[in-house]
């Protein structure tokens with residue numbers, strides 16, 4: 038299997054190269070050259086446990102890895118999950134199921150992709166020699182999941198920038214209390230956008246990027262999208278046969294990575310009825326699917342912070358299919374969007390998608406109602422998906438984070454504070470973070486013992502350049 042870019046000016050590349058490259062050099066995102074058809078495999082898949090199913094699925098895509106190597110990497114990726122089903126499907130009532138995606142090491146769905154990506158990176162270092170430095174910016178869950186995907190892995194180092202004081206204390210502890218020497222949690226004196234902008238500039242410098250073997254961790258990596266297809270398949274196989282073709286997956290959505298994976302799986306011959314894109318008050322995708330216009334707005338911080346985005350980076354993959362797989366049209370759309378902040382589709386076909394939007398004012402009430410109705414505690418992201426379930430179909434709500442990650446919001450809503458042993462254990466460990474004041478003297482004073490100070494200095498310089506005169 039080979040991978041092409043949505044913008045048509047890179048590749049095709051093999052799986053390992055596409056994964057190592059991340060963002061295609063032409064600015065596009067990688068997609069399989071042709072989508073396989075799994076419809077004939079579904080009866081055979083029914084008997085498989087999660088890791089075995091993941092292996093069967095991924096081996097169709099990772100054709101440049103020996104089957105046994107892939108099996109070992111996949112097994113290792115899901116061995117640390119705390120639930121025997123990995124992704125348990127729980128029935129709440131006759132028409133409603135919840136797919137729990139928070140039993141991985143950082144208690145959010147991003148572990149599904151980033152555990153596997155971490156193992157793929159480690160494997161590449163081993164067979165190709167050398168090392169890899171992974172850089173990323175996070176507003177919370179991605180950073181923690183990426184760090185836990187690479188924790189202590191030989192040949193790798195990971196640098197995660199996050200806005201100081203703007204991620205939850207537990208999220209910060211998940212990044213800064215690991216005790217691993219290859220993990221660098223960098224608390225930026227600025228916003229998530231400042232951190233993101235600094236990284237973007239660094240990655241734009243090809244020479245620096247190659248010299249330091251930098252790799253980006255973000256939601257556009259091909260391996261992340263493919264790994265996420267698997268839990269949709271697993272859940273679909275666990276539904277009673279009579280409910281399968283009735284099922285709509287309801288997906289708390291930010292960057293469109295999670296729900297895109299489900300939709301791609303449907304394009305590969307799995308008869309899923311539809312998908313609901315559930316946004317919080319940052320509703321670019323809700324507006325997209327209700328009006329056909331993709332228009333950027335301002336990010337308003339919310340109670341569901343991992344969905345606080347306005348540009349949904351994975352949406353470009355959907356656009357590619359929407360315009361009949363024509364890379365020239367993708368390029369034109371993305372250029373117009375970049376220049377003007379908007380794009381209106383003339384004849385937008387929303388197909389199997391519906392959408393809902395949930396404000397901060399609504400989230401506590403929904404958590405309360407779900408608790409009363411089903412005795413189930415939903416985290417604030419999952420609560421957005423519970424806003425309005427269709428009465429004429431079976432809903433599978435994706436629970437993207439453990440409620441224990443958001444104790445304050447849950448306590449305010451239902452009066453009890455959820456806890457989780459792994460989070461309690463973190464509270465006993467020291468926080469090791471590097472504070473990056475975005476000014477020049479702080480940068481000069483900074484001494485990094487990790488041996489990768491040149492990368493850090495570069496990050497600092499970019500940050501300080503944003504606030505001249507301080």
Ligand SMILES: *Cc1c(COP(=O)(O)O)cnc(C)c1O
Pocket residue numbers: 145146147178179256289290291292293294295296343344418437438
């Ligand atoms: C990242 C995240 C989301 C949004 O997922 P996308 O793939 O960006 O749409 C939703 N909920 C939680 C808990 C997350 O961490």
